[in-house]
Amino acid sequence: MPVLQVNSRSIDQKNGEIWTAQADSQPIHHKSDRLLGEGSAFSFALTAQICATLETQGRSLGTVVDIAAADRGRRILVVDDNAEARMLIRDLLEPYGFAVMETGDGALAGKSVDSFQPDLIFMDWRMPEIDGLAATRQIRASKTLRQPKVVILSAYAFEENRREALAAGANDFMRKPIRKEELYALLEKHLGIHFVRESEAGREEKPQEPELTATDLAGLSAERRALLTEAARELNPAKMMAELGRIRNENPELAARLHDLVKNMQYRRLWQLLGIAGLA
Known part of the structure; x- marks a missing residue:
């Protein structure tokens, strides 16, 4: 089956139109005119409804x-x-x-x-x-x-x-x-x-979260706690972040809250939670 026939059938099914035109000529609708022995450029037009997004549905996004x-x-x-x-x-x-x-x-x-x-x-x-x-x-x-x-x-x-x-x-x-x-x-x-x-x-005012306590860290495995303590004692942000990435697999919420402490350089508080003494 000719390619044009396949394309025109698909476009007709969607209530569209297809036409062909030569250079310096007016568009010729494909159903009534043929261009034989010459190269042609084909164009088509379709009417389609754009999928609505939450913005176009009128919801205000901040x-x-x-x-x-x-x-x-x-x-x-x-x-x-x-x-x-x-x-x-x-x-x-x-x-x-x-x-x-x-x-x-x-x-x-x-x-x-x-x-x-x-x-x-x-x-x-x-x-x-x-x-x-x-x-x-x-x-x-x-x-x-x-x-x-x-x-x-x-x-x-x-x-x-x-x-x-x-x-x-x-x-x-x-x-x-x-x-x-x-x-x-x-x-x-x-x-x-x-x-x-x-x-x-x-x-807007953030929701109040209960203060993080040492009890919240009790659920960490001994290995994860030891490695985080080592990284915190060294005051090594990259190492702490890497360890928090592993803790995320065990406790995503705790990892996110500890991440905030490291990101904001609240190392004194992190040492207190881990029971590390000696940070001036």
């Missing part, structure tokens, strides 16, 4: 500055074959105490859900082996897997793409490139968490 203490530690799985895209989401979430797991293969999504038990998955649509919609269908078809929320990520921005994602079992759809405030708003919508935002009038 700059996120914090998260309520009770909402730290939620588990997020990122499935995307693009390592930079996975790292972007990790960097947006870990500072607020989220535990993040990554996989670059849609075929491994179900296995990751089984082992990690995420609260929500950010699932890329286009992946080389199994795409995000197929992976979502597999998860939804399972009778043994925990069923997390699923948000499909795609550069396609048409409403029909959103409907297709929802039909596959996703809970929502987000356009790429990712905008951090929209990502945070989706987490609030589907996980019922609360981010603190900075309004145009000024910074």
